[in-house]
Amino acid sequence: MRGYFAFLRGAMLVGVVYRLGFLFTILGNIVYMIIAYFLWRSIYAGKEILNGLTFDQALLYIALGSTIFILLKTYTDWGMAEEIRSGTISVYLTKPIDYQLYNLFSTIGFASTSILTVTLPTIFMLFFVFRIPFVLGAGYLFFPVSLLLAFIINFNMDYAIGLSAFYTESIWGISTTKEIIVSVLSGALLPLQFFPAAVQQVLMVLPFQAMFFTPLMMVTKPDQNAGVFLQMLAVQALWAAVTYVASRLLYNQAIKVLRVAGG
Amino acid sequence: MTLIHIQGLSKHFKILNRHEGLKGAVRDLFSGDYRTVQAVDGISLDIEPGEIVGYIGPNGAGKSTTIKMMTGILKPSAGVLQVNGLVPYDNRIRQAMIMGVVFGQRTQLWWDLPVIESFKILKEIYKVDQKMFDEHLGMFHELVGLKALYSQQARTLSLGQRMLCDITASFLHNPQVVFLDEPTIGLDVSIKAKIRSLILELNRTRNTTIILTTHDLGDVEALCRRIIIIDKGKILYDGDIKKVNALFGAYRTLKLQIKDYSEATLAALQDRLTGTFGAGHGITIAQTEDCWTDVTIDQARTPLADVLAFIMTNFTVEDVRIVEISMENVVRKIYDGALK
Numbered sequence: 001m002r003g004y005f006a007f008l009r010g011a012m013l014v015g016v017v018y019r020l021g022f023l024f025t026i027l028g029n030i031v032y033m034i035i036a037y038f039l040w041r042s043i044y045a046g047k048e049i050l051n052g053l054t055f056d057q058a059l060l061y062i063a064l065g066s067t068i069f070i071l072l073k074t075y076t077d078w079g080m081a082e083e084i085r086s087g088t089i090s091v092y093l094t095k096p097i098d099y100q101l102y103n104l105f106s107t108i109g110f111a112s113t114s115i116l117t118v119t120l121p122t123i124f125m126l127f128f129v130f131r132i133p134f135v136l137g138a139g140y141l142f143f144p145v146s147l148l149l150a151f152i153i154n155f156n157m158d159y160a161i162g163l164s165a166f167y168t169e170s171i172w173g174i175s176t177t178k179e180i181i182v183s184v185l186s187g188a189l190l191p192l193q194f195f196p197a198a199v200q201q202v203l204m205v206l207p208f209q210a211m212f213f214t215p216l217m218m219v220t221k222p223d224q225n226a227g228v229f230l231q232m233l234a235v236q237a238l239w240a241a242v243t244y245v246a247s248r249l250l251y252n253q254a255i256k257v258l259r260v261a262g263g
Numbered sequence: 264m265t266l267i268h269i270q271g272l273s274k275h276f277k278i279l280n281r282h283e284g285l286k287g288a289v290r291d292l293f294s295g296d297y298r299t300v301q302a303v304d305g306i307s308l309d310i311e312p313g314e315i316v317g318y319i320g321p322n323g324a325g326k327s328t329t330i331k332m333m334t335g336i337l338k339p340s341a342g343v344l345q346v347n348g349l350v351p352y353d354n355r356i357r358q359a360m361i362m363g364v365v366f367g368q369r370t371q372l373w374w375d376l377p378v379i380e381s382f383k384i385l386k387e388i389y390k391v392d393q394k395m396f397d398e399h400l401g402m403f404h405e406l407v408g409l410k411a412l413y414s415q416q417a418r419t420l421s422l423g424q425r426m427l428c429d430i431t432a433s434f435l436h437n438p439q440v441v442f443l444d445e446p447t448i449g450l451d452v453s454i455k456a457k458i459r460s461l462i463l464e465l466n467r468t469r470n471t472t473i474i475l476t477t478h479d480l481g482d483v484e485a486l487c488r489r490i491i492i493i494d495k496g497k498i499l500y501d502g503d504i505k506k507v508n509a510l511f512g513a514y515r516t517l518k519l520q521i522k523d524y525s526e527a528t529l530a531a532l533q534d535r536l537t538g539t540f541g542a543g544h545g546i547t548i549a550q551t552e553d554c555w556t557d558v559t560i561d562q563a564r565t566p567l568a569d570v571l572a573f574i575m576t577n578f579t580v581e582d583v584r585i586v587e588i589s590m591e592n593v594v595r596k597i598y599d600g601a602l603k
Binding site: 002003004005006007009010013014017018086087088090091093094095096097098258 | 331334335336337355356357359360362364366369370371373375376380381383384386387388389390416
């Protein structure tokens with residue numbers, strides 16, 4: 001296991017090597033927050049509550065949603081596709097490591113730098129600049145676990161898409177499609193409460209809501225009882241397990257293609 | 264005990280026959296029209312611990328495919344393959360602990376990280392303890408003076424520096440066997456010499472088995488006692504380098520650009536060389552690219568200077584180059600029975 005943490009550390013180092021990029025990520029996010037603030041101000045003009053959410057809750061949802069979006073946008077699928085297409089994957093296959101775990105830990109390392117550049121500044125702005133009232137609740141305790149599970153579900157999907165490079169020359173189409181589906185159906189762009197009731201029911205049985213909607217609900221409505229949150233975590237854990245098994249199975253199939261076709 | 268045991272090893276690939284044009288490309292989507300390529304075709308060999316083996320052959324001979332089977336990346340189609348008593352493909356992660364691999368065209372260093380950070384990552388994944396790690400790095404520093412490079416990002420290294428670091432990286436966990444796939448490709452003479460002495464020293468002090476694939480016959484001459492020549496998936500020669508050495512050493516190729524070249528010129532050249540230097544002259548002529556004529560000369564039989572002088576006086580030559588014999592020519596000589 002120590003070896004995999006070395007990958008995590010290495011990926012973090014890569015993340016901070018480029019200092020200018022680091023700074024621009026911080027700035028870009030602040031600009032986005034300001035735009036989102038005024039956009040939602042005008043959506044809420046004269047109204048107290050929309051679809052069961054107050055303005056404060058909606059802003060919290062949208063702003064944190066955007067930080068999770070950046071946290072999950074790790075380009076794992078693109079990196080893998082490049083490794084597979086160029087044959088660099090051979091280098092990893094000659095090392096005593098599991099390719100999926102290697103990618104998972106590298107991805108966590110890569111993403112963790114954005115906690116510094118995006119997540120923390122966002123939280124700071126929400127509570128100290130936009131003065132969103134802080135509601136005490138158990139949700140905050142469950143949020144980190146929920147975020148980690150969301151991360152793993154997203155990783156498993158990216159990993160599976162990366163593996164598709166064994167079969168196709170370009171993963172652009174499939175990766176972009178996944179991104180659009182996720183951003184709409186997961187509640188990343190718009191809280192799921194804003195969808196029609198029938199659509200909401202469908203979305204709740206798909207894995208995408210577990211990536212954004214679930215962790216975001218924990219912080220927008222943190223004052224529910226623990227049982228509700230535990231149930232949410234259970235659903236997430238189930239999806240994490242399902243996507244993990246599915247992507248493993250896909251790897252076992254895909255690696256045969258490499259072994260048949262040579263690399 | 265034999266380190267690597269290979270018996271009747273084969274690997275064939277199924278390759279889709281692609282068709283031309285858009286129509287062809289669409290047809291290929293549904294095509295079941297495959298052809299089988301026999302990349303490695305029933306080879307057998309045994310490698311003992313501590314050997315340095317040159318595994319050579321022209322492009323597409325099956326070298327890399329064999330290496331990929333030995334390292335557990337590819338699954339053999341048929342035959343026996345054991346490294347240290349285990350089947351690499353079925354025990355990939357376990358086998359990887361005793362192997363080091365350098366692919367000359369790729370790097371195992373993290374592109375954006377300082378070299379030392381890559382070494383530290385490798386130290387963790389191979390579970391090398393700190394004392395051994397320091398000892399190794401100290402030794403590499405003595406051999407090639409790498410320390411100054413440690414703080415540089417891998418992407419800022421020159422090709423030669425990167426290769427030295429890559430070789431260092433592949434030896435960090437003190438593997439039993441190291442595969443070097445084209446380690447000197449694209450490097451200049453001085454760095455080649457450095458790499459060769461590094462490899463020799465590591466083999467000598469640690470008794471590491473080294474399997475070297477290369478296009479550069481100079482590498483083979485400098486490093487290997489044993490050489491295996493493979494072509495079209497079959498082993499042409501497996502044995503002492505000395506026998507083959509004469510073949511590389513004695514041959515030189517004259518590359519000529521002859522004015523007003525035609526098919527007839529080639530025939531005339533052939534005739535007149537035979538006429539002048541006699542039947543056993545050891546000269547072969549081949550037409551290569553558009554306007555180059557290759558005259559390969561066995562210097563043991565006919566001095567190169569004589570041939571050159573003869574050609575210069577009897578033909579109008581626009582340009583001339585002298586090159587060492589190429590891998591392709593060595594293979595051709597072996598087919599012609601040069602080692603019998």
